[in-house]
Amino acid sequence: MDHWRRLLPGIGRQLWRYKLRSGLAIVCAALGVAGATTAVNYASGGREQVLTQIRRLGSNVLTISAEQSRGVADRARTGAIVTTLVPADYAAILRETAGVVRSSARVSGSLRLKAGYLSKVAPVVGVEPAWFGMKSWELAEGSLYTGEDEKRSARLAVIGATVARDLYGDDSPVGERLFINRVPFDVVGVLRERGAGLDGSTEDGQVYVPLNTAMRRLLNVDYYGAILLELDGPPRMPAATRDITALLRERHRMTEHRPDDFRVLSQTDLISAQLASADRLSFLVRWIGRSGLAVAGLGILAIAWITVRDRTREIGTRRALGATAPDIFFQFAAEAGLLAVIGALAGLAIGVVASRILATQAGLPLVVDAGNAAVALGLAIALNLTFASWPAVRAARMDPIRALRHE
């Protein structure tokens, strides 16, 4: 074994002098590992994002949204405005539902914002102060509007981080004037930046104003888009969902066969559905990653195989000069193994960079899954060594005389 050390300089020279072949093998191994780590990191990023959303939302929130029930073919007009979720419903729900900790109704519309000379169209959302707490959303600066402001329909606004940047640049917007559809508002607070949601939309680009203000002064509506309820514990959720559904159907005078004109969703249902789909994605992606590793391994195998075939005469010569079969095995296994290891390490580096780029572009958190990277690296090296050792075994088993005669 020890004398194999003496073969190493020659092996290094060999790899250096056959640059094209070595380069191909390295690229092959590198792409496999890069693909696998990038895919896994991407999937982990998606999962991490769902988990972040869970942490933000709390698990006790029910959302009652006004929307046409889908699944009914002749009424699948999902964009249609539903005007039936009204303040009286809200009051009834609060009255009839047990264990409500806090709640907020929500209305929204796309309106023109103007601050100084700058102007843009953005979603303006009317919510009660409790809404921020339910979303665990904190302020970066300033303060929220209060229940008192809500009652008197005060013209106060809390703005998302993106809006603040776009309209006020580096200056603090707190205390500044903001025109929404020409109605003057005072900015009282800026929300902390949150990043994109699962669907790619961002809440940072929105403006939040008191619910009543939005309904009366901006949108001129008397119905809600949604109502959020926070209950005092997860056990309440199923019963609350059932009761509210029954209550609203009765209030909206729905006959038995008409579909709901609202939807009651618990946030945990929503999140676990998203988590399940993230897990499905990550399962798929992991398999794609593994296939990449296998394909890379096959590439290494093919290159090693061709190398052994091309160097048959050399094998015969080395044998005649005293090389044992194990010496020949070591020569070829070490050559291919070295390339596989170099390639795998390069692939890991590429994978980290690619994950970073992908995460930035997809707006996902960057997760470099070190455990997974180690697994991918180990798997790639083990796989490539196995694949490379097959041709090496063939080389070692070759009959020296036949090899010498080979053209």
Next chain:
Amino acid sequence: MIELEHVVKTYQREDGTPVPALRDITCRIGAGEFVTIRGSSGSGKSSLLNILGCLDTPTSGAYRLGGEDVSRYTDQERSAVRARRIGFVFQAFNLLPRTTAVENVEVPALYSGGDVDRGKALALLKRVGLAERSNHFVTELSGGEQQRVAIARALMNSPPLLLADEPTGNLDSAVGDSIMELLTDLNREGLTIVLVTHDERVASYAARELLIRDGVLASDRAQPRRPSLHAATEGAAHVVG
């Protein structure tokens, strides 16, 4: 040094029919001899040389090398014999491509268990007249020069026996003669040489000629050494150094 007793080599065709290549070879070659094995194509010369070189084993019969019966050695043991006791020179030179002359000469040292002695490799290249070519890649060398590198390589582990299979077969006759002069000189310094050829002219360099026909030794005769006609040729001039 070499003793062959009733050596038989029978190959097996793909379909199982036996091909007798060597029928019953018995002969001795002493240390320091220069012997050629001559015969027409297909007569069994290479088969015999492969057995002498421990690349192959006889189907039956005994082969003693330096008193040891090596005919039943394992593959591993034969590798060790080849590494330390036998030097090979091939018709097609068989140098490693994309490798320099001196790196080629060092190859046998990788397999002999000792350390690689670059100084010795350079001295051998000097011995065969290629001191200035030691760092050239083999593709930059002429055929005659490549065969000289191969001879230097065969001598790397200082084997007592050198085997050559048609060493001049790929060279034109002038260059071939210079290679034969070099081998003759090496033999004079004590190296035992067994050389296979189908060429009478080449065979005439050796003191003894074994004629092989259809796997049988047809004649074994001593012959006067060919007088050196090429004292002033390129090869001979180099060998002196």
